Amino acid sequence: MSEYKxxxxxxxxxxxxxxxxxxxxxxxxxxxxxxHPFNQGAQCPRGASALDHLNHPNRINFPLKRVGNRGxxxxxxxxxxxxxxxxxxxxxxxxxxxxxxxxSSLGGTxxxxxFARRRFFNLFGxxxxxxxxxxxxxxxxxxxxxxYGWAAFDPEIMNTRCVVIWGHNPATSYLPEMxxxxxxxxxxxxxxxxxxxxxxxxxxxxxxxxxxxxxxNALALAWLNVIITEGLYDYEFVEEWTVGFEELSERVESYTxxxxxxxxxxxxxxxxxxxxxxxxxxxxxxxxxxATDQFGRGSSAGAQARAALRIIxxxxxxxxxDVMPGPHPEFITDWEMELNELLPESQxxxxxxxxxxxxxxxxxxxLLTDNMxxxxxxSIPAEWFCEANAPMLFRAMITSQPYPVKACIVLANNPLVxxxxxxxxxxxxxxxxxxxxxxxxxxxxxxxxxYVLPAASWLERPVMTTTYGVSDWLIASERAIExxxxxxxxxxxxxxxxxxxxxxxxxxWENDEEIFQYxxxxxxxxxxxxxEFVQCYRMAFAPREYRKYQExxxxxxxGKVELKSSILEQLGYDPLPHYVEPPFGSEARPExxxxxxxxxxxxxxxxxxxxxxxxxxTRIRLLRPYPRVAINPELAKKMSxxxxxxxxIETPTGRVKQQAFVTSAxxxxxxxxxxxxxxxxxxTVDPELMGVFESNINVCLDDDPDTCDEACGxxxxxxxxCRIRKVGEGD
Amino acid sequence: xxxxxxxxxxxxxxxxxxxVACQNENHLPLAMKxxxxxxxxxxxxxxNLTSYNIPIACMHCQEAPCVEGCPSGASHxxxxxxxxxxxxxxxxxxxxLLVCPYGVRHMNKETGAVEKCTLCVERLETxxxxxxxxxxxxxxxxxxxxxxxxxxxxxxIHKENARPLYEHLGTKPSIYYIMP
Numbered sequence: 064m065s066e067y068k069x070x071x072x073x074x075x076x077x078x079x080x081x082x083x084x085x086x087x088x089x090x091x092x093x094x095x096x097x098x099h100p101f102n103q104g105a106q107c108p109r110g111a112s113a114l115d116h117l118n119h120p121n122r123i124n125f126p127l128k129r130v131g132n133r134g135x136x137x138x139x140x141x142x143x144x145x146x147x148x149x150x151x152x153x154x155x156x157x158x159x160x161x162x163x164x165x166x167s168s169l170g171g172t173x174x175x176x177x178f179a180r181r182r183f184f185n186l187f188g189x190x191x192x193x194x195x196x197x198x199x200x201x202x203x204x205x206x207x208x209x210x211y212g213w214a215a216f217d218p219e220i221m222n223t224r225c226v227v228i229w230g231h232n233p234a235t236s237y238l239p240e241m242x243x244x245x246x247x248x249x250x251x252x253x254x255x256x257x258x259x260x261x262x263x264x265x266x267x268x269x270x271x272x273x274x275x276x277x278x279x280n281a282l283a284l285a286w287l288n289v290i291i292t293e294g295l296y297d298y299e300f301v302e303e304w305t306v307g308f309e310e311l312s313e314r315v316e317s318y319t320x321x322x323x324x325x326x327x328x329x330x331x332x333x334x335x336x337x338x339x340x341x342x343x344x345x346x347x348x349x350x351x352x353x354a355t356d357q358f359g360r361g362s363s364a365g366a367q368a369r370a371a372l373r374i375i376x377x378x379x380x381x382x383x384x385d386v387m388p389g390p391h392p393e394f395i396t397d398w399e400m401e402l403n404e405l406l407p408e409s410q411x412x413x414x415x416x417x418x419x420x421x422x423x424x425x426x427x428x429x430l431l432t433d434n435m436x437x438x439x440x441x442s443i444p445a446e447w448f449c450e451a452n453a454p455m456l457f458r459a460m461i462t463s464q465p466y467p468v469k470a471c472i473v474l475a476n477n478p479l480v481x482x483x484x485x486x487x488x489x490x491x492x493x494x495x496x497x498x499x500x501x502x503x504x505x506x507x508x509x510x511x512x513x514y515v516l517p518a519a520s521w522l523e524r525p526v527m528t529t530t531y532g533v534s535d536w537l538i539a540s541e542r543a544i545e546x547x548x549x550x551x552x553x554x555x556x557x558x559x560x561x562x563x564x565x566x567x568x569x570x571x572w573e574n575d576e577e578i579f580q581y582x583x584x585x586x587x588x589x590x591x592x593x594x595e596f597v598q599c600y601r602m603a604f605a606p607r608e609y610r611k612y613q614e615x616x617x618x619x620x621x622g623k624v625e626l627k628s629s630i631l632e633q634l635g636y637d638p639l640p641h642y643v644e645p646p647f648g649s650e651a652r653p654e655x656x657x658x659x660x661x662x663x664x665x666x667x668x669x670x671x672x673x674x675x676x677x678x679x680x681t682r683i684r685l686l687r688p689y690p691r692v693a694i695n696p697e698l699a700k701k702m703s704x705x706x707x708x709x710x711x712i713e714t715p716t717g718r719v720k721q722q723a724f725v726t727s728a729x730x731x732x733x734x735x736x737x738x739x740x741x742x743x744x745x746x747t748v749d750p751e752l753m754g755v756f757e758s759n760i761n762v763c764l765d766d767d768p769d770t771c772d773e774a775c776g777x778x779x780x781x782x783x784x785c786r787i788r789k790v791g792e793g794d
Numbered sequence: 795x796x797x798x799x800x801x802x803x804x805x806x807x808x809x810x811x812x813x814v815a816c817q818n819e820n821h822l823p824l825a826m827k828x829x830x831x832x833x834x835x836x837x838x839x840x841x842n843l844t845s846y847n848i849p850i851a852c853m854h855c856q857e858a859p860c861v862e863g864c865p866s867g868a869s870h871x872x873x874x875x876x877x878x879x880x881x882x883x884x885x886x887x888x889x890x891l892l893v894c895p896y897g898v899r900h901m902n903k904e905t906g907a908v909e910k911c912t913l914c915v916e917r918l919e920t921x922x923x924x925x926x927x928x929x930x931x932x933x934x935x936x937x938x939x940x941x942x943x944x945x946x947x948x949x950x951i952h953k954e955n956a957r958p959l960y961e962h963l964g965t966k967p968s969i970y971y972i973m974p
Contacts, residue, residue, distance in 0.1 A: 238931035
């Protein structure tokens with residue numbers, strides 16, 4: 064007899080709804096769920112390959128223990144009992160010797176229930192959890208939160224008249240979002256795309272602003288200048304609800320379109336035209352995107368300018384504008400599950416990077432939380448929003464400064480590929496006394512581990528989509544089958560490790576479903592089980608309300624929308640939008656410009672992969688077998704490079720090779736290299752590690768903390784000076 | 795009754811979901827794709843550019859050179875207007891691969907017979923849409939009866955002035971495109 068399970072895809076964090084057909088405990092078919100609001104029955108190529116992933120012969124199915132030297136690639140199968148017992152003993156020993164802060168964790172993007180990770184860490188006593196947070200939405204979110212008490216990340220594009228897509232390419236990274244965008248366009252909304260690359264999304268835009276890589280901040284400042292100078296802002300909203308407008312006006316006076324033309328390469332006329340188009344359309348919205356989090360120094364300054372644009376145009380929390388959801392009022396959010404109150408102040412102060420990057424660590428998080436709790440009753444989770452800074456963490460692993468970091472638990476992450484400065488990350492991971500990796504596959508990072516643990520994927524686990532607990536809605540999905548072999552969910556892992564470390568009273572639930580049922584209870588639907596909620600309700604959207612500041616007030620110290628941010632000021636940062644030169648561009652490093660005449664854009668999502676994933680799934684891999692670097696035909700001709708020839712990409716930090724993709728989508732002095740590349744088919748032995756240093760563009764990127772974003776510690780992946788040359792024979 | 799399809803190139807972003815979903819639906823060998831998606835462009839000089847994507851599979855032509863040229867009668871028209879291949883009759887001569895102007899037929903080396911998109915007629919007969927239509931995140935595909943003037947498919951074809959590809963070749967395809 065067939066059963067139909069309502070599951071959620073984890074192959075990106077859209078979490079599209081799927082229906083799994085199960086016969087006698089075996090999944091026979093996975094299709095898109097037509098009732099799901101995101102994908103409406105559709106699947107991307109990854110989702111359509113769900114069973115290839117589930118049943119892949121290379122999946123890790125049992126706990127593995129290293130038997131040879133670290134990096135020799137030799138493991139033996141052990142029981143969970145033995146693996147968790149060994150890990151526990153080692154953690155106790157390291158904690159006794161160095162203190163709890165010696166344990167760190169690195170995570171990936173939303174393939175996990177991160178509240179469980181933070182709950183474990185708070186109980187263990189370490190503040191050193193990190194993700195790729197600083198380069199993935201968090202700076203934009205936190206700057207917005209400092210300005211108006213939450214992020215306005217839920218733009219109502221179906222009811223808008225103008226959508227600005229800023230450093231975002233949903234046509235390759237978020238297909239349901241792209242469907243909405245095209246629908247909005249049919250409804251008459253104007254689409255403005257800001258991107259140095261002629262992306263798949265730019266190809267569908269009404270107006271594409273081909274900015275120079277890294278110059279987005281200059282563009283945003285010039286938009287502010289035009290909108291204020293020409294009086295195109297919302298007088299009433301600015302007057303009634305904001306503080307700092309005069310200071311902002313003064314500040315942006317010198318950032319004229321002519322000034323920005325020189326920085327962005329876009330004509331002053333076009334800059335002004337686009338600013339008017341955006342400001343005159345009411346309502347309008349600026350979509351979220353993460354490219355602007357990846358400029359290194361100046362990332363949050365750019366976010367300040369975009370937050371100010373949303374504010375002065377009067378689009379904040381209005382129908383068809385930049386809607387600010389706030390937390391779900393009833394269900395128990397990730398923040399409420401984390402037990403942050405149990406981490407002592409003395410341990411919070413030890414968080415790596417907290418003395419330098421104060422907005423994305425405990426100092427800023429505490430200020431934001433105080434204000435959010437006052438207005439919303441809840442804060443944002445510490446996971447992602449309050450983290451150790453990864454570049455500082457890697458340095459502490461290597462140097463033991465300011466204190467030794469000797470252990471790391473990596474979950475849903477491949478740090479050798481996912482962080483800048485891969486060779487430094489390599490050195491860091493090799494310096495550890497204990498490295499535990501939980502993953503679907505043997506990855507280059509897992510090859511360096513002491514224990515590799517088998518992770519259950521989305522068909523084998525329930526998924527509750529809550530956007531890290533910062534949205535006012537949730538969508539619940541069940542598991543199709545129990546985990547195959549000895550795979551486990553991350554909740555199982557943290558719980559079982561916690562039980563061994565004396566945390567039993569804080570883990571009363573037996574499994575994921577019991578936790579989710581507990582979290583849903585306050586909604587009051589009185590379902591008997593989590594599965595019943597999934598089958599009968601599936602989702603809980605808080606009633607949509609607009610202009611919530613009128614009733615609730617604004618979650619900032621002044622109770623107003625702050626164009627001049629008092630939280631940033633209190634943390635010691637410039638409270639107003641300002642220009643920062645890109646840290647690895649010719650403006651900041653003119654002495655390198657001659658040797659490295661080109662500009663590298665390292666990143667951007669591309670189909671069919673998500674981050675560093677899915678290289679093992681053959682059907683997917685065959686769509687894009689090798690890494691590609693986009694090169695303009697003019698440059699290719701000058702360098703005698705033809706399509707598909709291997710090309711060295713060199714920066715002062717390192718060099719890797721990718722295949723030339725000759726295309727006019729990039730400017731003649733810009734190249735765009737793909738990210739996330741490693742080769743599961745290549746030799747596993749250190750230092751080869753599945754070719755992790757061959758084509759992985761993070762080898763070429765520096766993460767020197769002095770080049771990182773001042774407030775959030777974001778490292779720079781865009782606008783990096785580079786050069787290329789054709790790979791020669793034996794080269 | 796004539797099954798046909800409309801593909802909206804204003805919407806297609808070239809994600810290859812149709813390619814992969816089709817492979818899985820039809821249990822195809824890894825290298826075989828009934829439906830391929832080609833990127834056209836970007837054309838022009840940076841930053842004055844245009845680009846679009848075009849999915850291409852069997853066009854189910856009414857005047858099909860593959861049917862006319864098939865020496866064994868394997869390639870034939872079904873009553874629903876689709877072009878079908880009877881694998882038991884196919885002798886693997888590959889003549890159809892030569893005469894198809896769209897290059898959408900493939901030799902399956904395992905079976906020795908030629909294969910191609912079937913327009914998922916088994917699905918259509920049970921009221922489902924084709925697998926590529928179902929999986930399309932951008933909702934760029936519509937399938938229906940070209941002989942029914944009241945069908946949504948025909949309505950959109952007329953409204954958007956959709957045309958077949960290489961119409962001038964006179965093969966009368968059943969797949970229409972809304973040009974970008």
